[in-house]
Amino acid sequence: MDxxxxxxxxxxxxxxxxxxxxxxxAVLERDGYGGGIYCYPSLDAPALDAGGERLxxxxxxxxxxxPDYSDERDELSVALYGEVQILSIDGDGRIIIPDxxxxxxxxxxxxxxVGLGQKFQIWEPERFNERRAQAxxxxxxxxxxxxxxxxxxxxxxxGPDDGGGATGARET
Amino acid sequence: MDxxxxxxxxxxxxxxxxxxxxxxxAVLERDGYGGGIYCYPSLDAPALDAGGERLxxxxxxxxxxxPDYSDERDELSVALYGEVQILSIDGDGRIIIPDxxxxxxxxxxxxxxVGLGQKFQIWEPERFNERRAQAxxxxxxxxxxxxxxxxxxxxxxxGPDDGGGATGARET
DNA sequence: TTGACTCCCATAAATTTCCATGCAATTCCA
DNA sequence: TGGAATTGCATGGAAATTTATGGGAGTCAA
Numbered sequence: 144m145d146x147x148x149x150x151x152x153x154x155x156x157x158x159x160x161x162x163x164x165x166x167x168x169a170v171l172e173r174d175g176y177g178g179g180i181y182c183y184p185s186l187d188a189p190a191l192d193a194g195g196e197r198l199x200x201x202x203x204x205x206x207x208x209x210p211d212y213s214d215e216r217d218e219l220s221v222a223l224y225g226e227v228q229i230l231s232i233d234g235d236g237r238i239i240i241p242d243x244x245x246x247x248x249x250x251x252x253x254x255x256x257v258g259l260g261q262k263f264q265i266w267e268p269e270r271f272n273e274r275r276a277q278a279x280x281x282x283x284x285x286x287x288x289x290x291x292x293x294x295x296x297x298x299x300x301x302g303p304d305d306g307g308g309a310t311g312a313r314e315t
Numbered sequence: 316m317d318x319x320x321x322x323x324x325x326x327x328x329x330x331x332x333x334x335x336x337x338x339x340x341a342v343l344e345r346d347g348y349g350g351g352i353y354c355y356p357s358l359d360a361p362a363l364d365a366g367g368e369r370l371x372x373x374x375x376x377x378x379x380x381x382p383d384y385s386d387e388r389d390e391l392s393v394a395l396y397g398e399v400q401i402l403s404i405d406g407d408g409r410i411i412i413p414d415x416x417x418x419x420x421x422x423x424x425x426x427x428x429v430g431l432g433q434k435f436q437i438w439e440p441e442r443f444n445e446r447r448a449q450a451x452x453x454x455x456x457x458x459x460x461x462x463x464x465x466x467x468x469x470x471x472x473x474g475p476d477d478g479g480g481a482t483g484a485r486e487t
Numbered sequence: 488t489t490g491a492c493t494c495c496c497a498t499a500a501a502t503t504t505c506c507a508t509g510c511a512a513t514t515c516c517a
Numbered sequence: 518t519g520g521a522a523t524t525g526c527a528t529g530g531a532a533a534t535t536t537a538t539g540g541g542a543g544t545c546a547a
Contacts, residue, residue, distance in 0.1 A: 146371070148353075149400045157490085162537050166401070187386060234494065236536080258399075258543070259392040260378065278394035281387075282358065325527070332503095334527050406504065408526080 145173050147194070147258035152268055154253050162236040164256050167263060168236050171195045179229035180238065182265075184247040186222060189270055191240070191248050193230075194262035201261065240265070317345050319366075319430030324440050326425050331417075332409040333348050339435060340408050343367045351401040352410065352436070356419040361442055363412070363420050365402070366434035373433075374399075412437070 151164040163171075163180075171180060175196035182193040192198075202223050209216040230238040242251065248254075248267055255266045268273070323336040325410075335343075335352075343352060354365040364370075374395055378388060402410040412422065420426075420439055427438045438446070453473035 146375075149394050156538065157540090165536060179430070185389075187389065235538085237538090239492085255395065258395050259389075259396050260375065261423060264393075274393060278390045278397070281390045282394040292519085294451055328528065329530090332528085337526060403503085407528085409528090413500085 145170060146260045147263040148260070150255055150257045150271075152253055152255045155240075155250070159239045160233075161240065162235070162237050163232060163252055165236065167256060167258065168232070171232075179231045181227055182230050182240070182244060183223060183227040184244065188264070188266070188274065189248055190257075190274075191244055191265040192262055194267060198262045207224060317342060317433040318432045320432070322429045322443075324425055324427045327412075327422065331411045332405075333412065333426055334407070334409050335404060337408065339428060339430070340404070343404075351403040353399055354402050354412070354416060355395070355399040356416065357436060360436070360446070361420055361439070362429075362435040363416055364434055365437060370434050423479055 147167055147170055149164075151166070153162050153164065155161045170193065175274075180193050180195060181199050182191055184190075185192050196312070203293055206216060206220060206223075209219065226243070228244060230240065232238055240254075248265060249270065250265070250267050253268050255268045255271045257264045257266060257271060319339055319342050321336075321338065323338070325334045325336065326456055327333045346369050348367055352365050353371050354363050357364050378392060379394070382388065400413055400416060402412065404410055412426075420437060421442065422437070422439050425440050425441045427443045429436045429438060430444060
């Protein structure tokens with residue numbers, strides 16, 4: 144297990160502390176944990192991106208792919224590095240999210256950790272629900288990539304298509 | 316034997332545990348078992364898709380085809396990884412299916428494991444029966460198309476019938 | 488001193504680990 | 518070939534460990 148996977152919702156206590164899900168902590172340790180997690184505002188969502196050493200290296204790699212002194216690189220550098228915070232994890236597996244980051248993600252009393260493989264995101268739970276619904280729709284478009292989508296021909300058997308409203312994916 | 320085949324129905328106990336069929340566990344181990352099975356809601360059925368490391372790599376491969384930091388990738392990541400759960404298998408070969416997944420498949424007291432080669436699915440037994448009946452109908456349609464249906468009606472004693480496909484496993 | 492932050496401990500709930508039991512099929516032996 | 522022992526698997530329950538979360542004491546700076 145060396146990917147961030149699943150979603151967890153935890154509470155921010157009176158002191159601003161949140162438990163990082165144990166499963167994520169385990170990944171961070173294998174990932175070359177260097178005393179803190181990298182965290183910065185997502186570029187295109189009201190959320191925070193976070194990860195360990197591997198994420199930091201991915202960012203480096205991304206930037207090194209762009210020509211030195213290009214506008215693009217400068218902008219990306221600022222966008223990515225400029226806002227990065229290193230959040231330290233206390234003895235009980237908790238972090239404190241600074242105000243600047245809290246603001247970007249509009250965090251309230253609870254936060255949702257979303258595993259995305261190499262990194263994870265931190266969302267305000269309600270907003271994440273919206274995003275998830277949206278993402279799910281998107282996936283329907285890509286289903287053929289899975290080879291999962293043998294749609295029955297429209298003229299199929301008279302039987303009601305299984306589809307069934309049952310699709311109610313509940314929340315964590 | 317390195318693919319998931321057959322179907323098995325097991326019971327969910329009071330604590331939400333279900334035994335993964337021994338035959339499937341054996342496949343998982345050969346598949347590069349990494350501490351748990353990957354499980355997520357099926358895209359087009361009220362069921363769960365599950366598999367081992369090989370399935371996880373399929374997902375990774377899908378995503379790595381998209382550029383970092385693209386909107387598309389982010390959405391797909393959320394939809395795929397965000398819904399994925401890693402179910403760990405305890406010492407007795409059982410898993411616990413989280414509520415969010417239970418809801419999607421409308422699981423009750425029993426679940427049916429359905430081998431699909433590279434992955435397997437988890438169904439509510441009744442629903443699976445309906446689906447199976449439906450699938451048979453379709454297969455027969457296809458046979459006609461192939462002209463493959465021209466078989467001598469009863470399988471005479473001719474030919475060394477390889478006695479039992481059904482090995483010891485307790486099947487549905 | 489006051490306020491912010493870090494470290495440490497307490498606790499309740501959830502999860503994991505471990506052991507026991509019963510059933511079914513296979514194997515072994517007469 | 519028939520019947521008994523054995524093995525493997527699903528299942529039930531209890532003990533032990535983790536985890537999330539709340540609160541207090543100690544530390545440093547303003």
